Amino acid sequence: MNIDGLQGLDASAAQERASADRELSAEEILRSAVEEFIARYPAALEVIEDIAAELKADSELCSSPYCLECALGRVLGRIYRSPEQLMQDSEFKDRYVIPDSGVREAIIDAYLKQVRAARPPKVMGDKGFIAVAPPVRAGSLSEAGRLFERMLKDRRIK
Numbered sequence: 001m002n003i004d005g006l007q008g009l010d011a012s013a014a015q016e017r018a019s020a021d022r023e024l025s026a027e028e029i030l031r032s033a034v035e036e037f038i039a040r041y042p043a044a045l046e047v048i049e050d051i052a053a054e055l056k057a058d059s060e061l062c063s064s065p066y067c068l069e070c071a072l073g074r075v076l077g078r079i080y081r082s083p084e085q086l087m088q089d090s091e092f093k094d095r096y097v098i099p100d101s102g103v104r105e106a107i108i109d110a111y112l113k114q115v116r117a118a119r120p121p122k123v124m125g126d127k128g129f130i131a132v133a134p135p136v137r138a139g140s141l142s143e144a145g146r147l148f149e150r151m152l153k154d155r156r157i158k
Helices: 011-040 042-057 067-079 083-088 090-097 101-117 141-155
Strands: none
Touching: 011 042, 011 067, 042 067, 083 090
């Protein structure tokens, strides 16, 4: 405090000026503490109003040297949502998950790996016949005999 500025003032004015200087210095201390806090926790800017409300609501908290950190912890504890809760929120998915190209590529890659790993169904038999083709049926008795002879030859039954 500047003593030269106090000359010519009465005692009450000097006391008011001294208390204003103390308030200013306390305000400066608080401002620097908040600036340091924001420098350490930049994400706190998003919830700074909630931190201030928490400090106003709990006067005992203000007496702690870590009051800003405690208030931030309380605020974040209240607004925390688990990953399961976030994935149930369609607005969150539309805003942050779906537009993300990295997430989109990961989903497509996982799908393509699954498709590549899947085996197609067996459509060819042991003799090269397509398994999904309709069975060969005889139209007459003589044709049935030829089909039977061919079946015996294919199986090599004697």
